[in-house]
Amino acid sequence: MAPAGGTRTRADWPARLAGGARWLFLTAYLAVVVFPMCWVFYTSAKTTQQIYKSPFGLPKVITAPSRANAEPLVRNYRKAWTGSHFGQYFVNSLIVVSVSLVGVVLLGSMAAYVLARFEFRGRNAAYFLFLCGLLIPMQLVLIPLFFQFSDMGEGLTRLLAPAARAMGLGNLTVSLHDSHAGLILIYIAFSLAFTVFTLTSFFRTLPGELREAAMIDGAGEYRIFFSVMMPLGKPGIVTIAIFNFLGLWNEYLFGLVFLSSDRLKTLPLGLASISMQAQYKSDFGLLFAALVISMAPTILVYIILQEKLTRGITVGALKG
Amino acid sequence: MKNRGQNLFIATFLGPPLLLYAVFVLMPAVNAFRYSLTRWDGLGPASWVGLANFRAILASGSEFLPAIGHNLFLTFVPGVGILSLALFFAYSIHQRIRGGRLYRVAFFFPNVISGVAVALLWVLIYSTSDVGLLNGLLKLMGHTQPIPFTESGRLLWAIVPMSIWSGTGFFMVLFLAAMENIPETYYEAAKLDGASSAVQFRSITLPLMWDVLTTGIVFLVVGGLKFFDAVYVMENGRPSGSTHTMSTLMYSKVFQEYNVGYGTAISVMLFLLVLAATAASLRLMRRERLEY
Structure with a gap:
């Protein structure tokens, strides 16, 4: 049943005129968009x-x-x-985004599961730290991270070079600048806050009895997570993966700062x-x-998964 | 014994994500405040200058104050359009008009395209060459001289329709979800009382979706404060004083002029503004919340 404006008993022409005007406007906007x-x-x-x-x-x-x-x-x-x-850029995007997605979904659901399902000291503090990330704009992190990367590269080189020499790999220098690995680490870390926040509230809604039943069957915590909780959490995980895919595939500023070689560009x-x-x-x-x-690619993903995507916005908005 | 195993499990599951997040997000975020109190070219030793960078960016005649103005312009001018269109579309679709599903799916389309691609698409639409869709349309209407829509003096206005085009769909879906959540019985009662569609919208729909509307406004404001891609791309990487936003100014101060402390001070100001905007809307939300 129509929630409003459904009854038209008399020939109320102002209402019909308004309806026509609305139809015209919607159609015009449709043309402007499409x-x-x-x-x-x-x-x-x-x-x-x-x-x-x-x-x-x-x-x-x-x-x-x-x-x-x-x-x-x-x-x-x-x-x-x-x-x-653009073939190279396409492959680069594919590599960076898919590795980041696997990383953020895995690490994000691990953290979210623990935060949602276990009582332990420091839980609220850890949850609060992730929550803070929702308020941190990438612009704040960008510059210090850029210079931090040089120090981290030097540190990793100092740490790993002796081992590499011992193994006969020659002189090894690690650099996070201008590398896919560096960008992937940033993408995972930066997507964690939103992912953990959303998945924590999702894991909280899953029934707890299943974990107890699996435990009685002798399954360990790791088994329970990977073969009971991850499959059960699939709807939430898929939604968050779509969001992260769209965000990371379209990301520009981090890439601009951290990648400079043409062959690495997304x-x-x-x-x-x-x-x-x-x-x-x-x-x-x-x-x-x-x-x-x-x-x-994003248009294709939207066409295939649009129901899941719009439902995701819905759930996120009404919970948040 | 069992407890020890569980603690180990918690540590192995929470440890790696928390470590990664701390090293790549929290640590640099904290460091930003330290950087903003120094003068540094990114290479040599940094010198401590206290609040001098903040005094400089807030002094009259600085480039930062106009940049905030541009951010506010790019937030509120398209924002009014986005919110009213999104509310109108969501309410229309909610009333089960014919073709509602088509509108919902189609209007969201531009939201999945990257900011850079949207910017290039609109550069082509605005082009003064024969390719330009808009100038072509003006020519059909008898306008002979093509208008350079994307030159610096006009760019911010040119971005307004682009932002509305690319942003409305998301908010429409958001608002539609909130409207579908309102119990039908309220509308039935209102209809019995003879309330018109407009009255129903004002006295049922709007108050009952207030939370989501406020959430939408937060998204909009935070997005506007962080605005970067389109201005940077449409200005060919060198925005001018009349187009710089906080983010593009920060970028060019640090990576083009090597003034790291000054650039970081801008990012700290940006963060504080994001924080203030979020806090303000959360307060607004709590006060106006209606229970049902």
Whole structure:
């Protein structure tokens, strides 16, 4: 049943007019949201000259599909993927984000499970520390972390170099700057606060009897966690993993500060650097193709998992 | 015996995440306050200067005060649009209008795109060349001279529609969830009393979703205070005095001018503002909370 405005007994034309106006507005906004994205997708199949000549028209490959008309599309994507290294950026994003995701989901659910299910001294203090992280903007951490990384690299080198020499690996220098490992550590650590906070409240809602039953069956705490609690927690864990995926895949500022070599860059860094360099500014075929390569993965994830994602926002908001 | 095993379990499960979090988040956060009290170029020895950096950023004529202004502009001008559109869309969808699911799924789309990609997309939309969607539209309406929307003097205004475009969906979903949570019986009672849709919205929906509305405002304000990506990208990595936000100013002070203490002082101010905004809204939420 409609919660409001559902009864229309008489011919109340002001209400109907308002309904029409609302429909018009919603549809117009729908066009404003959807059209630019469609525009990016289909324009990436045109040559720069075609874009100049008819900026909004559909590409030939759609109006008259043929192998020859598909050539601009192939050329744009090849230029972006190999010529401008978007293939490399894509792989880099995939590595950094997937390793970070595994790390943050594993460590986050371990901490959350213990905080939600066990009584021990210091529990509230530990929970409070994670809670603080929700208020710490990355900007506060960025600069000290940048300089801390140099010290940590030196410390690790001093610690590990003798062992490496002993094992015949030659001179080893560890650096967290300009490395995927360094960025991954930051991403995991920085995503922990939100992950632990959300999963703690999730693990609290799981029934406690299951743990006791598993215990009577002789399962140890580790077994209980990995084969009872993790599977039970899957809905919460999946939701938090989607959120972290979107956040990390799109992250820019940490990457900008901590990665400088071109071969290590993630997609947002690669996209930002071609959009800021004068030499690419009018190579529209390339820009549109690069934009599609960067946007497609998160759009795909959203299309597949949108129910889970929106439900996640719902749960988070009503609990928080 | 059993207790010892359990303690070991707790330590192995809580230890690694807590250690990682302490080393990469808490420690640098605490260090930021120390850095902000020094003058340092990032290489040589740092010298202790007390509150001089803070006096400098808060002095009249500093670049920091306009930057706060830009952050506030980028928070509240799009924020009003985002909140009213999100409330309107959520309320419409909540009333089970035809196509509600389509609107809900579609309006959220821009929220999953990265800030950098959104910025580049809007650079293309605003382009003064023939590619520019908006200038093309203006040309169709008889406007001959293309408008350089993204030049420094206009950039902040140009970011407003972009922010609304990319931000509204999230808040719509948030508000819709809160509205679905309100018991139907309230609306039925109101309808019996002959309350119009607008009256129902004002006297049932809005008060009963107050908590979530406040949460939304906190997200919006914190996001606005941290604003970085679009200004940095649209200004080609070198924002000017008329576009700098706190974050871009901090970045360029530290990594382009090697003025580490000054840049860190900006980040500390940013943190304090985030803290103040959150505390203020939590207080507001507690006072106005309605139980049902």
